Amino acid sequence: MKARRIELSIPIEAGTLPDPEAVVPVFHAIIRDGSLGEVLVDVARYGHVKNAPAVVLVGHASDYVIEVTPEGLRFAAVRKRDAAPDDRRLLDVAERLLAAAQQVQAALPAVRFRTDELRIRVLDRLNAPNTPETFRRLSDEVGAFARRWLGEVTLEPGADPSAPLEIWIRRGKSEPLSALSARLARPAEE
Amino acid sequence: MAADPSWKERLAARTRQDWSREIDVFETQLELRQRGKIEEKLFAETRLRRGAYGQRYDNGHRQDGQKAQELAFPERPTKGPGTVWDAPGMMRLKVPYGKLSAEQLEAMAELAEEYSDGILHVTTRQDVQLHFVHIEDTPDLMRRLAAVGITSREACGNSVRNVTQCTSAGVCSGEAFDTTPYAHALAFFLLGHDDVQDMGRKFKVAFSGCRQSACGLTSFHDIGAIATTRAVGERVERGFQLFVGGGLGAVPQAAQLLEEFTPETELLPVSQAVCRVFARLGERENRQRARLKFLVKRLGIEEFRRLVRDERAKLRPDPRWTAFLEALGAGDERPLRAGAPLSAEAARAAGAGFARWRADNVRGQKQAGYTTATVSLPLGDLTSRQARAVAAVARLLTGDTLRTTVDQNLLFRWVSEADLPALYAALEQVGLGDGDAGTIADVTSCPGTDTCKLGISSSRGLSAELRRRLRVIDAPAARELHVKCSGCYNSCAQHHVADIGFLGVSRVVNGRRVPHFQLVVGGQWTDNAGAFGLAIGAVPSKNVPKLVDALVARYAAERADGDVFRDWVQRVGKKEIRALVDAHAHVPPYDVDPSYYSDWGDPREYTIGDIGEGECAGAVVSYLEMGLAASEREVFEAQLLLDQGEPAGAARRALSAMLQAARALAHERNPNVSEDAAEVVREFRVHFYDTKLFFDPFVGGKFAHYLFNAQAEPPASATHDVAHQLIEEAQLFLDAAHACHAKLVAQTSPTAAE
Ligand code: SF4
Numbered sequence: 001m002k003a004r005r006i007e008l009s010i011p012i013e014a015g016t017l018p019d020p021e022a023v024v025p026v027f028h029a030i031i032r033d034g035s036l037g038e039v040l041v042d043v044a045r046y047g048h049v050k051n052a053p054a055v056v057l058v059g060h061a062s063d064y065v066i067e068v069t070p071e072g073l074r075f076a077a078v079r080k081r082d083a084a085p086d087d088r089r090l091l092d093v094a095e096r097l098l099a100a101a102q103q104v105q106a107a108l109p110a111v112r113f114r115t116d117e118l119r120i121r122v123l124d125r126l127n128a129p130n131t132p133e134t135f136r137r138l139s140d141e142v143g144a145f146a147r148r149w150l151g152e153v154t155l156e157p158g159a160d161p162s163a164p165l166e167i168w169i170r171r172g173k174s175e176p177l178s179a180l181s182a183r184l185a186r187p188a189e190e
Numbered sequence: 191m192a193a194d195p196s197w198k199e200r201l202a203a204r205t206r207q208d209w210s211r212e213i214d215v216f217e218t219q220l221e222l223r224q225r226g227k228i229e230e231k232l233f234a235e236t237r238l239r240r241g242a243y244g245q246r247y248d249n250g251h252r253q254d255g256q257k258a259q260e261l262a263f264p265e266r267p268t269k270g271p272g273t274v275w276d277a278p279g280m281m282r283l284k285v286p287y288g289k290l291s292a293e294q295l296e297a298m299a300e301l302a303e304e305y306s307d308g309i310l311h312v313t314t315r316q317d318v319q320l321h322f323v324h325i326e327d328t329p330d331l332m333r334r335l336a337a338v339g340i341t342s343r344e345a346c347g348n349s350v351r352n353v354t355q356c357t358s359a360g361v362c363s364g365e366a367f368d369t370t371p372y373a374h375a376l377a378f379f380l381l382g383h384d385d386v387q388d389m390g391r392k393f394k395v396a397f398s399g400c401r402q403s404a405c406g407l408t409s410f411h412d413i414g415a416i417a418t419t420r421a422v423g424e425r426v427e428r429g430f431q432l433f434v435g436g437g438l439g440a441v442p443q444a445a446q447l448l449e450e451f452t453p454e455t456e457l458l459p460v461s462q463a464v465c466r467v468f469a470r471l472g473e474r475e476n477r478q479r480a481r482l483k484f485l486v487k488r489l490g491i492e493e494f495r496r497l498v499r500d501e502r503a504k505l506r507p508d509p510r511w512t513a514f515l516e517a518l519g520a521g522d523e524r525p526l527r528a529g530a531p532l533s534a535e536a537a538r539a540a541g542a543g544f545a546r547w548r549a550d551n552v553r554g555q556k557q558a559g560y561t562t563a564t565v566s567l568p569l570g571d572l573t574s575r576q577a578r579a580v581a582a583v584a585r586l587l588t589g590d591t592l593r594t595t596v597d598q599n600l601l602f603r604w605v606s607e608a609d610l611p612a613l614y615a616a617l618e619q620v621g622l623g624d625g626d627a628g629t630i631a632d633v634t635s636c637p638g639t640d641t642c643k644l645g646i647s648s649s650r651g652l653s654a655e656l657r658r659r660l661r662v663i664d665a666p667a668a669r670e671l672h673v674k675c676s677g678c679y680n681s682c683a684q685h686h687v688a689d690i691g692f693l694g695v696s697r698v699v700n701g702r703r704v705p706h707f708q709l710v711v712g713g714q715w716t717d718n719a720g721a722f723g724l725a726i727g728a729v730p731s732k733n734v735p736k737l738v739d740a741l742v743a744r745y746a747a748e749r750a751d752g753d754v755f756r757d758w759v760q761r762v763g764k765k766e767i768r769a770l771v772d773a774h775a776h777v778p779p780y781d782v783d784p785s786y787y788s789d790w791g792d793p794r795e796y797t798i799g800d801i802g803e804g805e806c807a808g809a810v811v812s813y814l815e816m817g818l819a820a821s822e823r824e825v826f827e828a829q830l831l832l833d834q835g836e837p838a839g840a841a842r843r844a845l846s847a848m849l850q851a852a853r854a855l856a857h858e859r860n861p862n863v864s865e866d867a868a869e870v871v872r873e874f875r876v877h878f879y880d881t882k883l884f885f886d887p888f889v890g891g892k893f894a895h896y897l898f899n900a901q902a903e904p905p906a907s908a909t910h911d912v913a914h915q916l917i918e919e920a921q922l923f924l925d926a927a928h929a930c931h932a933k934l935v936a937q938t939s940p941t942a943a944e
Contacts, residue, residue, distance in 0.1 A: 005304060025793040032254040039262050041247055041278065044321070044640070045791050046309055048568040048654045050621025051575070053308050058322050060263060060276055063307060081324055123304045126195055162296070162578050164303055 001089045001141055005123035008093045009067065009076035010101070013112035017073055020054040020066045021047055026107040027057040027064070035103060036096075038062060057100075064100045075101055075113060078123070090120075090145045091184070098181045105177065116174040118146070120167040121158075130165040132157070142167050149184055197330040201337040209336040212343065216240050217329040223267055224275075234270025239349055241282040241342030242328050244269070245321065245641045246800055248277035255794030269325055278322040280641060281306070282345040283335060286377040287355040287370065287397070288316035288601075291590035292581040297338045299577035305331050310577055312570040314634060314684055315352045315394070316594045317345060321641050343381060350386050350465070353377035355397035356405030357593040357601045360523060363556035365399025366417035367428055371521060372457055373397045375514035376415075379458050386465050390472040391480035393465065394437075398718050401431075407596060407687070409719040410436040412468075412482040413461055414445045415452075416718065429453045434464055434494065435486030438681035440892075441918040442722040443483040444911075446491045448498065456502075458511040463501035467494070478892040523604060526589040529559020530608040540611035543623060547614055550625035555603070563602045563613055564627035569635050569653055570598030572622070579620040587613055596684075597634050597672075599627055630671040630742070631660040634684065638677025638694060639789065639800070644888055645677035646798055647694025647705040647731055651790025659735050665746040671755055672715050673738070675707070679922055685710050687719040689755035690741060695728050695925050696798050698932045699777040705731040705789040705796045708921070709771055711741075711759050721756070724829055724914070725921045726764055727771035727822070732786050737774040744770070764829050798929075814934070817854020818927055821847045825920045832913050841908035844920040848897040851927040855884070858934065871901050884930050893919075893926035 017023070027043045030036055039060035046052045050068070053076075057064040063078040077097035084092035101113050120142060122128040128138065135157045146153045146169045158166025202210065216236070223233040249272050250261050266275035283298060298318055302310050305327045306320035313319055323331065332342055344350055353373050360368035376395065380386050386393065395413045398406020408414025414433035419426050432452045436445025452460050464482075471489070473480040486494050537545070551564040565572075565580060572580075580600060584592055587609050593601040605613055617623045626632050633656050636642065638649030653675045663669055674688035678695075685691030691710035696703055706728040713723030729737050749758045759767060777786050789796050824847035831840035849870050856863045856873035863873045878884035879894045886893060896919035905912060 021791075024791070028254065028792075028794055031252070032256070032259070039276075041252070041261060041322075042641075043792075044307055044309075045651075046571060046573075048657065049309070049571045049573060049576075052571075052573045056307050058278065058307065060261075060278075063322075065307075081326070125300060125304065126197055126200070160575075162582075163575065164300075 001122070001138065002086045002127050003089065003122045003124040004127070005078060005080045006083075006089055006093050007065075007076050007078040007119075007121040007123060008090075008097050009065075009074040009119045009121075010097065011071075011114040011117055012066075012073040012075055013114050014072055016110050016112040017066075017108070020068060020073060021045065022108060023055050023066050023104060026104055027055065029107065030057065030100075030103060036062075036100060062096050064096075074119070075104070090142065094149065094180075094184055098177055098184065102177050102181070113177055114174045115150075115177070115180055116171050118150075118169040119158075120169065121163075122165040122167075125164065128165050130158075130161055130163065134165055135167065138165070138167060142169070149180070197333045201333050204337040205333065206336065209341055209343075210333070213329055213332045213336060216332070220325065220329065223269075226267055230268045230270050234273070235347055237269060237325070237328075238347030239344055240328065240332065241284065241345035242269075242323070242325060243280040243282055243346045244273055244643055245277070245279045246639070246643050246645070248273045248279060248643070250274040250277060251800070253794070253797040253799040255788075255797060258799055275325065278324050281320045281323045281328060281331060281342065282313075283318045283320070283340055283342050284345040284352045285316055285318055285340065285594050286353050287359070287373040288357055288594040288596075289370075290592040290594060291338070292584040292592070293590075294338045294340055295577050295581040295584070295592060297334055297340070299574035299581070301331050301334060302577070303574045308574050309571050310574070311637075312567055312572075312594045312598045312600065314596050314598060314636070314682060316354050316596060317352050318594065319637075341381070344386075346392075348389050348391050350380045350383075350389075350393045350395065353380075353395045353397070354407070354411075354596060356399050356403070357595045357603075358405060358553075358555075358562060359397070359399050361555035361557060361560070361562060361603055362399055362403075362405075363554075364403060366419050367399070368522070369397040369399050369415070369417050371514055371518050372415070372417075372430075372454065374521070375510075376458060376461055379510055380461070380465065383462070383465075385462055385469060389465070389469045390474045391477065391482075393468065393482065395461070402717055405596075405718075407684070407719045408433055408436070409444050409717075410438045410442060410684075410687070411445060412437065413464060414718070415457065418451065420451055427453060430457055432457075432460065434498075435483045435491070437481050437483040438684060438686055438722075439481065440679045440681070440889075440922050441915055442681065442686045443487070443915070444722070446486060448491070448495055454515060455512050459502055459505055459508070460498065462505060462508075463498045466501050466505075467497045471497070476892075478889045523589070523591045525557075525560060525604040525606070527587060527606045527609060529557065529606045531559060532607040532610055536608070536611060540614065543618065544611055544614045547623060547625040548610060550629060551627040552605075552610060557604075559607055560603075561605050561607055561610065563605050563610065564595070565600040565602070565617060565622050566624040566627045566632060567599050567622075568624070568657060569633070569650055572600075576620045576622055579616065580622070583613060583616040586616075597628070597632060599632070626661060629660075629669045630663055630673055631657050631669075632672075633657045633660070634672070634674040634688070636676050636680075636682035638675070639792070642677055642682075643800075644680060645694065646696050647677055647707055648789040648791060649675040649677035649683060649692070649694055651792060652692065652707065652731055652734055655735055655790050656738060660738070660742075663742065665742075667749055667753075668742045668746045671742065671745075679925070684719075685713070686722040687713040687715050688723070689713065689715070690738060691723055692734060693725070694731075695928070696796070696932070697728060697730075697777075697928055698935050699730075700779055701935065702780060702787055703796050703798065703932065704777050704786055707731055707734050708925075709737065709767075711764075711767060712756055714756055722914070724764075724832075724917060725825075726767050726829070727775065727826065729771055729774045730777050730786050731789055733774040733776075737770065740770050740774070741767070760833070764826070764833055768826055814854045814858055814931055817857065818851055818924065818931060821851035821854070821920075821924050821927065823847075824850055825917060825924055828913070828917050828920065832910065832917065837908045837910045837913035838905065840913040841905035841916045844913065844916040845897075845900045845904060847920045848900065848923045851924050852878075852897055855927060855930060867901060871897065878930065883933060884926060886926060886929065893923045896920070896923050 433445035635653035
C-alpha cells in the first residue's frame with residue numbers, strides 16, 4: 001500500500017483498562033529498555049481531552065496510541081516515515097501493533113485486546129483520499145492481506161467522509177494476540 | 191508510468207505565488223542542509239523563521255529518571271547546533287489576530303492527523319501548534335496551509351510574531367472601534383518586510399479596542415496599540431494610543447507610552463519606524479538583553495521617542511500605509527443567520543448542562559440578537575475530529591468567524607441567540623460542551639516539560655490536575671480568578687498577570703531533585719494586564735493543588751465586598767500569603783513518599799537533566815543551604831518593604847539577598863570570604879561566573895549579571911518600579927543559586943545529578 005502513514009488498531013476489552021494513564025509508565029519503560037527495538041522518543045498525554053489519543057508513545061518511525069473513542073478504548077500502531085516498502089506496509093504495521101500490544105499486556109496482565117474488529121486508517125489524503133473509489137481500490141489489497149492473516153473477514157468503509165480513509169475489518173471471533181502473531185509469521189493459507 | 195502525485199502540484203493553482211516560492215526555497219534549503227551545504231546555525235534560523243521549532247529531546251538525549259540515554263536516531267546532519275535531524279519538532283502555525291475560517295481549521299485538523307499526533311494546540315499568542323512533526327514533512331505541511339491562506343512564516347525566530355488582538359473586536363460594546371482591519375493591515379505589512387529581517391530578538395504586537403478590559407493585554411507587548419478617537423472639528427478621528435517596550439519573560443516590564451494619539455494613517459509607518467530603531471540599536475551580542483524592553487530602558491522613553499520620530503521622518507512613503515483605509519469595512523464579518531432571541535422555553539428544554547455552559551461561555555454582542563460562545567479547550571488542546579466538528583458547525587451557524595483566544599480556547603462569533611442550543615448540542619456531541627470559560631478552572635498552561643526544551647516543571651501536568659479539581663468550585667468570586675502555570679521563568683503562560691500564577695523551579699531536598707512551583711500573586715489581568723505579580727515562595731509541585739485550595743478558601747471567606755483577588759492580597763499582606771506557602775513547603779523523605787520526587791503526569795523520577803548538562807564541583811555543605819534559605823527570606827522581606835511603600839529599602843534588601851546567596855556559594859570555594867560586598871562579588875565572579883558553574887544552560891550568565899549590575903550601581907533611591915524589578919531579579923538569582931547548589935550536590939549524590 002502506498003501511503004506515508006498507516007494506522008492499525010484493535011479494541012481493548014471493556015473494563016480491562018479502567019484508566020488509560022496506567023499505560024504511561026509502561027510506555028516510559030519501553031523507551032528506557034528499548035524493548036520494541038526502534039527509536040522511541042517520548043510519551044504524550046492527552047487524557048484531559050475527551051475522545052482523544054489519550055496516551056501516545058511517540059517514535060521516529062512509529063507511534064503507539066491508547067485512543068479513547070465513544071465506543072471504548074482502542075490500541076493503535078501508526079507507521080510513519082522510513083517504514084517498510086509499499087508491498088510490506090500492512091504486514092509491517094500489523095507486526096508492530098502485535099509486538100507493542102503484547103508488551104502492554106505483559107506489563108498490565110489485566111488488559112485484554114479484542115481481535116474481532118480491526119481498523120485501518122490511511123493517514124495520507126494525497127495518496128489515499130477518503131472516497132468510495134479509494135476504498136474499492138485499497139479493499140482488494142487489504143482484503144487479501146486480512147484473509148491470509150485472519151481467515152474470513154468483512155470489510156467496511158468508515159462512516160465519516162471528512163475523516164481519513166478508514167477500512168474496518170470485522171471477523172466472527174476474537175483470538176489471543178499470540179495466535180495472530182503466529183499466523184502473521186505463517187499466514188493461514190501456507 | 192505516471193509520476194507520484196505531489197501536494198506542490200495539486201495545490202499550485204490555489205496558492206499565492208510568493209508564498210509558493212518561499213516554500214520551494216525552504217524545501218531547497220532543507221535539501222542543501224541534508225547534503226551539508228548549508229551551515230547548521232544558518233539553517234536553524236531559517237527553519238525557525240518558517241515556524242519549525244525544536245522540542246525536548248531534539249538533542250538526541252533523554253532522561254529516563256534513572257539515567258541519561260542516547261536516542262539512536264539514524265545519523266544525519268543536524269537541524270541546528272545541538273539538534274538531531276530526525277528528532278520530531280514543533281510546528282507553529284501563525285493565525286493573525288486569531289481569525290480562522292472553517293476551511294482553515296479543517297486543513298489544520300488534517301495536518302495534525304497526517305503529520306503530528308492528532309492534536310491541535312492553541313497557544314497564548316492565538317497561534318496553533320502541532321507537535322512531533324518531522325522536518326521533512328514541513329514543506330508539504332506549509333503548502334497545505336498556504337493553500338488556505340495561512341503561513342507559518344516568522345512564527346518563531348527573531349521576527350515579528352503573531353499579531354494578537356481582543357477576540358471581541360468588532361462585536362464588543364466597549365470598544366472605541368473595530369481594530370480588526372488595522373491588526374490585519376499591520377500583520378501583513380510587517381510579514382516579510384525588509385525592515386524586520388534583521389532584528390536581534392523576537393517582536394510582539396497586540397491590539398486592544400479599549401483601555402479598561404483585559405482582552406488585548408497590550409501592556410506586555412513590544413508594540414501595544416489601544417484604539418481611541420478624538421474630535422477634529424465635526425469629525426471623529428480614529429487613532430491609537432501607542433505603547434512600546436513591554437514584555438514578560440523573566441523580569442516583566444510594562445510598556446511605556448510612545449504616543450498619546452497615533453492617527454490611523456500613521457499606525458503602519460510609526461510601527462515600521464519602531465522596528466527600524468529596534469533593528470538598528472537593539473542588543474546583538476547578549477540575547478538575554480535583546481528584547482525591545484531593554485533598549486527602551488537603556489535609552490529612556492524620551493530618547494527612544496525622538497529616535498522613532500527621526501526614523502519616521504526618513505521613511506520612504508509606502509502606499510500600503512494607508513491603502514487599507516480605503517477598504518475599511520469591506521472585510522467586516524457578516525452574520526450567516528438572522529439574529530433571533532432564544533425563548534425561555536427553548537433554553538429550558540436545552541437542559542441544565544446548556545444553562546451552565548451558557549452562563550459561563552456565552553456573552554452578548556453589541557449587535558442585537560447575537561452572542562459570542564467560547565469553546566473551552568482543556569489546556570488549549572483539541573483533536574482533529576473535534577476541530578472538524580467545530581468547523582462543520584461554523585459552516586452551518588456562523589460562517590468564517592472563529593477566533594483562537596489568548597486563554598487557549600476557541601470562540602464562535604455571530605451566533606444567533608436562538609441557535610445557542612444547537613451549537614451547544616453539536617459541541618457536546620464531540621466532547622466540547624464544557625463550561626468554565628474564563629473561570630478559575632480555565633487554567634492557562636505553557637507546554638512546560640512536556641515538549642519545551644526550557645521547561646523545568648510540568649506546567650501541563652499541574653494545570654490538568656488543577657483544572658480537574660477547580661471545576662467543583664462554585665463560590666462566584668472564587669470562580670472569577672485566573673490561574674496560569676508556566677514551566678519556567680520565561681512566562682509563556684503569562685503567570686505574571688494571573689491572580690494566582692505559578693512558574694516551575696526545581697529544588698534539591700534530601701539530596702534529590704524535587705519539582706517545585708513558585709507562587710506568584712498580585713498580577714492584574716484587566717486594564718490590558720495592568721499590573722505584574724511577584725513571587726512569594728516555592729512549594730513542591732505535588733502540594734500546589736492544596737495551596738491553591740487554601741488560597742481560594744481564604745479569599746472566598748475573607749474578601750470584602752468589591753474586592754478582587756489583588757485587593758485581598760494587598761489587604762492580608764504577603765507575610766500571610768507566605769505563611770500559607772510555608773505551610774505547604776514540606777517535602778517528605780523519599781522513602782516516606784516518593785511521589786514528591788516525580789512530576790505531575792510523569793512517573794519517571796524527576797530530573798532536569800533534559801534541559802542541560804550537569805556539572806560536578808565541590809561538596810554539599812549545609813552552610814550553603816542555610817545561606818540560600820537566608821537569601822529566600824531576604825527576597826521575601828524586600829517584597830514586604832515594597833508593599834509597605836518603602837521601595838528604597840526593598841531594593842536594598844533585594845540586593846542584600848543576592849549578596850547573601852552569592853556569599854553562600856563563594857564560601858564553598860573560599861571559606862574565608864568576608865561579608866564585604868565587593869569581596870563577595872569578586873569571589874563569586876572568580877569561582878562561579880568565570881568558571882560558568884553558575885550559568886544557566888540557556889541564558890548563560892544572565893542571572894549573575896543581575897548581581898553585578900545592582901552591586902555596581904547600588905539603588906540608593908529606587909522607585910517602586912525599580913525595586914519591583916530588582917526583587918524579580920533577586921528571585922531569579924536565587925533560583926539560579928539553587929540550580930548551582932544542585933550541581934555541587936551532584937558530585938556527592940548522583941541521584942540529584944540531573
Ligand atoms: S515558560 Fe518556559 S517551559 Fe513554558 S513554554 Fe515558555 S520557555 Fe517553555
